[in-house]
Amino acid sequence: MAVRDFMTRKVIYISPETTIAHAADLMRAQDIHRLPVIENDQLVGLVTEGTIAEASPSKATSLSIYEMNYLLNKTKVKDVMIKDVITVSQFASLEDAVYLMFKHKVGILPVMDSGGMSGVITDRDVFKAFLHISGYGEDGVRIRCQVKDEAGRLSKILAIISEQGYNIAHTVQIETSPGMVIIEIQIEGQVDKDLLHEKLEEAEVEVESILPTVAKRI
Structure with a gap:
């Protein structure tokens, strides 16, 4: 940027x-x-x-x-x-x-x-x-999850989402404590929340929330 x-x-x-x-x-x-x-x-x-x-x-x-x-x-x-x-x-x-x-x-x-x-x-x-980088104001779904800070962890999460046919718009990663990070992912359109939650949990990803976002003028 x-x-x-x-x-x-x-x-x-x-x-x-x-x-x-x-x-x-x-x-x-x-x-x-x-x-x-x-x-x-x-x-x-x-x-x-x-x-x-x-x-x-x-x-x-x-x-x-x-x-x-x-x-x-x-x-x-x-x-x-x-x-x-x-x-x-x-x-x-x-x-x-x-x-x-x-x-x-x-x-x-x-x-x-x-x-x-x-x-x-x-x-x-x-x-x-x-606001632009975080995807605020865009219509879609935001996933917030917590994972261990390990190499390749983010790519695995993104791969799971992509495999379901969803388009990833924005990704933000925040270190919350030593060895752990919060990852927030903005997805365009609607998703099957239950199925996506299940797939992520199977990959040992702790999903905190999957919430819809509403388009807003910035």
């Missing part, structure tokens, strides 16, 4: 000369929380709801509403933006992007290659990627 497969390509951005009042209005209108700052086709910074809040007068200030509005309309993005921006390549793995977000405690990474920005990858993009 590469960043380019999940990144947002249509990016809303602002210039360093934009006022923080306008930047805040734009965020509200577009329902976004961060804006890349571009100058001469180059990324020069990032402004977020947090940086705007820090630059805005406190509620405890003695300034009048007119003075506060004047200040917000006078202060430029370049005065409050984050200049040391963490970026990622579109060719990097999605896991690399998630690691960078986690390590640096950020919710957005501009996607940069050869000096140009081709998009952004955000925490919402990562959430959507997780």
Whole structure:
């Protein structure tokens, strides 16, 4: 999985000369929380709801509403933006992007290659990627089973399912404890749950559940 497969390509951005009042209005209108700052086709910074809040007068200030509005309309993005921006390549793995977000405690990474920005990858993009990978929102059946963490165990389970003529859409494996793993398999369409349960148990696979899933718009 590469960043380019999940990144947002249509990016809303602002210039360093934009006022923080306008930047805040734009965020509200577009329902976004961060804006890349571009100058001469180059990324020069990032402004977020947090940086705007820090630059805005406190509620405890003695300034009048007119003075506060004047200040917000006078202060430029370049005065409050984050200049040391963490970026990622579109060719990097999605896991690399998630690691960078986690390590640096950020919710957005501009996607940069050869000096140009081709998009952004955000925490919402990562959430959507997780739902896609897990098969959430797709019509079918999900099998959850627990097995020993042994070489070839997953291939045997998939072979049993395939032998019944079912199409496997997604597979997720989770280590729960040393020597044991949970395997979740999304199957397209409907299945004979009782027969499939029997076949898996015969192969010493502990089946926790076989449940239908309903198509949902993500």
